[in-house]
Amino acid sequence: MRELNVDEVISVSGGAPLTPEQIVSRLGGSILAATVAAMNGAVIGYNRGGDATGVWGLSLIGQLVGAAGGGIIGGIGGAVGGLLVPFDYVYQHAIDAVKNMMAGGVK
Numbered sequence: 001m002r003e004l005n006v007d008e009v010i011s012v013s014g015g016a017p018l019t020p021e022q023i024v025s026r027l028g029g030s031i032l033a034a035t036v037a038a039m040n041g042a043v044i045g046y047n048r049g050g051d052a053t054g055v056w057g058l059s060l061i062g063q064l065v066g067a068a069g070g071g072i073i074g075g076i077g078g079a080v081g082g083l084l085v086p087f088d089y090v091y092q093h094a095i096d097a098v099k100n101m102m103a104g105g106v107k
Helices: 006-013 020-049 058-084 087-102
Strands: none
Touching (some): 020 087
16 A cells, blocks of 8 residues: 555545635634624523522622623634634524524523
C-alpha cells in the first residue's frame, strides 16, 4: 500500500479547505448563534438564579448574576457552535429559539 500525497488525502477524507463564502457563512452563523444563545442563557439564568435565595433581596442579586453568567456562557457556546455549521442551519434554529422565547417557552 502506497502513501497518499496531500491532494489525495484531502479528497479521500473530505478535508477540503473552506472557500471564502463558506468562511463568511460560518462567521455570520457564529455571530447569530452567539447572540441568540446569549439571550436564551440570560433568560434561563434570570429565571433560575434567584431560586435558592429569598431573604433581604438576595433573590434579585441571584437573578442578576444568573442572567449575566447565563448570557456569557450561552454566548460563548453559541459562538463555538455557530462556527461548526453554515448560516442557513443556524438561521432556522435561531428563529425557532426566538419564537420560543417570545412565547414564554424558556423556563
